Amino acid sequence: xxxxxxxxxxxRSIRKFTPESVSKEKLNTIIQAxxxxxxxxxxxxxxxxxxxDNDNRxxxxxxxxxxxxxxxxxxxxxxxxxxxxxxxxxxxxQKEMAAGYTEQFIVATVDVTLAAENAMVAAESLGLGGVFIxxxxxxxxxxxxxxxxxxxxxxxxxxxxxxxDEKPEQKPRLPVEVTLMEDYYSEDTSYLGKYNxxxxxxxxxxxxxxxxxxxxxxxxAMMSSPSRTHMKDxxxxxxxxxx
Amino acid sequence: xxxxxxxxxxxRSIRKFTPESVSKEKLNTIIQAxxxxxxxxxxxxxxxxxxxDNDNRxxxxxxxxxxxxxxxxxxxxxxxxxxxxxxxxxxxxQKEMAAGYTEQFIVATVDVTLAAENAMVAAESLGLGGVFIxxxxxxxxxxxxxxxxxxxxxxxxxxxxxxxDEKPEQKPRLPVEVTLMEDYYSEDTSYLGKYNxxxxxxxxxxxxxxxxxxxxxxxxAMMSSPSRTHMKDxxxxxxxxxx
Numbered sequence: 469x470x471x472x473x474x475x476x477x478x479x480r481s482i483r484k485f486t487p488e489s490v491s492k493e494k495l496n497t498i499i500q501a502x503x504x505x506x507x508x509x510x511x512x513x514x515x516x517x518x519x520x521d522n523d524n525r526x527x528x529x530x531x532x533x534x535x536x537x538x539x540x541x542x543x544x545x546x547x548x549x550x551x552x553x554x555x556x557x558x559x560x561x562q563k564e565m566a567a568g569y570t571e572q573f574i575v576a577t578v579d580v581t582l583a584a585e586n587a588m589v590a591a592e593s594l595g596l597g598g599v600f601i602x603x604x605x606x607x608x609x610x611x612x613x614x615x616x617x618x619x620x621x622x623x624x625x626x627x628x629x630x631x632x633d634e635k636p637e638q639k640p641r642l643p644v645e646v647t648l649m650e651d652y653y654s655e656d657t658s659y660l661g662k663y664n665x666x667x668x669x670x671x672x673x674x675x676x677x678x679x680x681x682x683x684x685x686x687x688x689a690m691m692s693s694p695s696r697t698h699m700k701d702x703x704x705x706x707x708x709x710x711x
Numbered sequence: 712x713x714x715x716x717x718x719x720x721x722x723r724s725i726r727k728f729t730p731e732s733v734s735k736e737k738l739n740t741i742i743q744a745x746x747x748x749x750x751x752x753x754x755x756x757x758x759x760x761x762x763x764d765n766d767n768r769x770x771x772x773x774x775x776x777x778x779x780x781x782x783x784x785x786x787x788x789x790x791x792x793x794x795x796x797x798x799x800x801x802x803x804x805q806k807e808m809a810a811g812y813t814e815q816f817i818v819a820t821v822d823v824t825l826a827a828e829n830a831m832v833a834a835e836s837l838g839l840g841g842v843f844i845x846x847x848x849x850x851x852x853x854x855x856x857x858x859x860x861x862x863x864x865x866x867x868x869x870x871x872x873x874x875x876d877e878k879p880e881q882k883p884r885l886p887v888e889v890t891l892m893e894d895y896y897s898e899d900t901s902y903l904g905k906y907n908x909x910x911x912x913x914x915x916x917x918x919x920x921x922x923x924x925x926x927x928x929x930x931x932a933m934m935s936s937p938s939r940t941h942m943k944d945x946x947x948x949x950x951x952x953x954x
Contacts (some may be wrong), residue, residue: 469740469837470836470837471714471715471836472714472715472718472832472833472836473740473744473833473836473837475715476744476747476748476829476832476833477743477744477747478747479747479748479749481749495891496887496891497712497716499887499890499891500720500887501716501719501720502890503884503885503887503890504719504720504721504722504881504884505719505722505828506722506724506828506831506842506843508843508845509845509929509930509933510882510926510929510930511930511933511934512884512885512890514890515890515892515896516890516891516892517892517893517894517895517896518891518892518893518894519894520893520894521894524894548896551934552896552898554930554931554934555934556900556903557903557926557927557930557931557934558930558931558934558935559900560900560903560927560931561927561928561931561935563931563932563934563935564935565934565935566934566935566936566937566938569937569938569939569940569942569943570939570942570943570946571848571938571939571940571942572934572938574820574848574867574942575845575938577817577820577821577824578820578824578845578867578868581820581821581824581825581828582824582827582828584825585748585749585824585825585828585829586719586828586832588749589715589719589829589832590715590716590719593713593714593715593716594712594713594716599749600749600751602751602752602818602821605814605817615894615895615896616895616896617896618896618898621896624817624821625821638747639753641746641747641750641755642746642755644739644742644743644746647742647745647746647755647757647758647759648738648739648742648759648761649758649759649760649761650760650761650763651760651761651762651763651764651767651858652760652858652859653758653760653791653858653859653860653861653864655795655861657799657802657803660799660800660803683753683800684800684803684804685804686752686753687752687753687754687797687800687801688797688800688801688803688804688806689806690752690754691754691794691797691798691800691801691806691808691809691815692801692806692807692808692809693809694809694812694954695809695812695814695815695818696812696813696814697812697814697954699812699813699814699817700812700813700952700953700954703813709943710943711937711940711943
């Protein structure tokens with residue numbers, strides 16, 4: 469359709485990078501593009517921490533569940549949902565922040581995610597590749613301590629960036645006919661069998677027929693188990709979302 | 712830097728559109744680009760509802776706080792964080808979803824937001840413009856009823872799209888030196904005064920010196936007041952985030 473659409477449709481997670489470093493200028497361009505995304509009422513409730521310290525890289529890679537690319541990627545960014553800025557702003561105006569609303573948690577989570585997706589797209593347009601690291605939510609308190617994050621800031625995901633040294637196949641995604649509904653939410657689930665076939669074929673082709681796997685088997689295994697059960701307490705302690 | 716970066720940096724909210732309609736093909740391309748964004752463990756926890764019904768458009772415009780562009784834009788999409796799909800998948804595999812984790816709420820909120828930002832970028836690359844409508848969280852239960860959303864689905868924001876019939880100025884954003892930190896979270900707030908000056912100049916230039924406003928005055932007014940206090944109960948009722 470056009471180059472931008474092609475770029476978006478070609479996204480894949482990159483975890484293996486060439487040794488080439490990413491210039492400061494490029495990183496600044498990426499973060500400027502991130503900051504150009506929409507933001508709820510101009511609140512800009514996000515911050516990005518560029519981790520250059522090798523020891524902390526190693527620690528973050530371990531905290532994220534042993535993801536070596538967190539240690540080894542040319543750039544590793546930690547994206548933070550940030551309402552501390554709003555608290556600073558209230559303080560500056562001699563007001564008190566009305567903190568702890570779930571709505572504010574949503575606003576900050578959305579703001580940082582919009583910015584991060586722009587960062588990924590900008591990076592890819594510069595020939596870089598990368599991957600989101602949700603694993604930093606495995607041990608969010610330790611990540612906060614390590615990176616000296618105050619209350620009203622939480623690390624939502626990391627992002628590895630660098631020049632790709634792999635080109636993984638793209639996993640087949642749900643077709644538009646399933647994700648785009650008309651006028652009402654559709655509870656039709658008849659797509660599951662067919663999508664399973666597509667995913668199974670994908671895995672079989674990739675593994676020379678040795679792997680038999682489907683979308684429903686993968687997702688159901690994950691979603692029928694408890695999920696980072698520490699998050700609620702962690703977020704409440706940080707000032708997010710008890711109201 | 713390149714066309715993609717230019718596109719990202721040129722984002723502005725568009726609320727006024729020409730009467731030209733958006734073709735089905737373009738909308739499909741936009742949603743396909745949305746679905747190419749990163750997704751946590753391939754869960755793809757989002758759905759998009761294209762609202763074509765005029766009565767419902769009118770109702771949604773009112774529910775969002777009287778935003779006429781919700782009624783009048785050529786396209787209005789409602790983006791949903793969707794764990795119903797995961798419940799369907801568990802059911803398909805005769806498992807039970809371990810529901811209600813805050814972590815799952817984050818996963819779905821992030822997934823839908825990554826997809827939505829791709830949708831906005833794709834739309835802009837096709838010559839369209841648009842605006843996110845957080846106002847649908849003003850009355851989320853009514854939105855759910857109107858669009859027949861079941862449990863485990865919540866409407867996070869809407870998106871108006873169409874061919875722009877305005878070119879608003881861009882509000883100055885926080886500079887990269889503020890949003891990008893090195894190795895540790897920075898609690899430095901010395902930027903506030905200078906950024907206020909930039910924002911004040913922007914408003915004065917736009918209004919022929921009649922409006923005197925700063926970032927801290929705007930954001931502090933908003934953040935020192937309670938914020939959509941219904942969201943926590945609403946989300947808990949829908950199956951999101953009590954654990």
